[in-house]
Amino acid sequence: MSYLMASDTTSIKCGECPIRHRAVCSKCEPNELTSLDSLKYYRTVEAGQTIVWCGDEMDFVASIVSGIATLSQTMEDGRTQMVGLLLPSDFVGRPGRAQAAYDVTATTDVTLCCFRKKPFEELMMRTPHIGQRLLEMTLDELDAAREWMLLLGRKTAREKIATLLAIIIRRDASLNLKADGGPLEFDLPLTREAMADYLGLTLETVSRQVSALKREGVIELRGKRHIIVHDMDRLLEETGDDSDGGILT
Amino acid sequence: MSYLMASDTTSIKCGECPIRHRAVCSKCEPNELTSLDSLKYYRTVEAGQTIVWCGDEMDFVASIVSGIATLSQTMEDGRTQMVGLLLPSDFVGRPGRAQAAYDVTATTDVTLCCFRKKPFEELMMRTPHIGQRLLEMTLDELDAAREWMLLLGRKTAREKIATLLAIIIRRDASLNLKADGGPLEFDLPLTREAMADYLGLTLETVSRQVSALKREGVIELRGKRHIIVHDMDRLLEETGDDSDGGILT
DNA sequence: GTATGGCATTGATCAGGATCAAACGGACAA
């Protein structure tokens, strides 16, 4: 259930990237890693910029090195739904597909470690491990999408907010390290609008529910983005998930 | 975008199964197909029965041969959300995972072509094509899940119903054959309750919206399940999707 | 025939979020 941290232990760093590339792993031969290293180049994108638009030709795949990006879909009349949240070490793009299926947007400044697609695909053909790793990652993403579907279809606004906070805490590796200390503190990496797009709500409802959690003493706000969790157990209860359902375990 | 029919053209039948097993393909060596054939056994499940419960040990993977099954998640208080709809030739189960992550339920009588998991995984190791095929299929499912997220998060009840009908029509191969004839007719493979669980609605809302489409002459009902589409264009408009967005194209 | 049980439809009412609108607050620039 801790879908995005699975098998991180066997992934490896490449070259000067400060992250683990989850698409390759310690089982790969050194010469495969070397050829991967020779393919890569970096790209930086400013907060708020769109990295690729839905329908664009995409001639690369990439790992997020730093920052946060989102995948989202927009209807003709402007309604938008986020369908993916990408944190450092997550993979962007799809081998075997020429056009982007979603808008990819940087919500903070983002650095990508890109691989040109054609050579990457060729490397993948020669290196079964990479394909297997990609299959594992895709299955994990599918699980995440299905948990997200439960949230979108059946949870109340209150439960949605609590779940989002729990997910952000769970996925931010730096937070898990100090999980047993005092009150948990972190900066929300998303605007209220982005949270709304994640949760299938309006930004007003998001704001009201965050205020309610604050009023009830579950969390404290410093500024608009910095959150201090005073009652993690209560927050987890509010998610509506099974208490033993994997979060933070 | 026609996510579940992709690459069907290269998939092959095995033995006496009347369906294509999308996990294997015409690129596979005959001896690989033979070993696959030697692994398989059949299992039938009655309508309404649960095939596996979330959390159960699963010692097999399978293709749906006939009938329709669903994947769903249930919260402690009974709210349930469908997260997958499985039609003939769809794949059930996950190599590399011991326990089922969702309830799998037969909504009609179902026949499965099962493969014991361990030998299937070993075959997969020896046969890169199968892993690649599985990756493609998983990516397609991920796309389907993300389209579903847009539906759950941002569409109105009316749009949800129209979209569900369009999806059923699109995915039922037998319907696409006669797509250019007169009015399209088919039997709904789901109860009103299952439709509600698919769409994140209550069954009453589903019933009301179906009645509304009937009242407006878009569809006609014979009995409770048999549907005749009188105005396909209108139905597609009501989905809220881009008119050119892939449905039936 | 009547009874039963499982779906489905329809109605009346309620409430959770959406919508529309105004005001707030901090960062930054002039």
Place this chain on the structure above:
DNA sequence: TTGTCCGTTTGATCCTGATCAATGCCATAC
């Protein structure tokens, strides 16, 4: 300092879909 901009908060009201409840329909069993 003041003004502007952007993201956010808060308020008032509306509306879609949920909830609760009754009835209908049809197949099967007695």
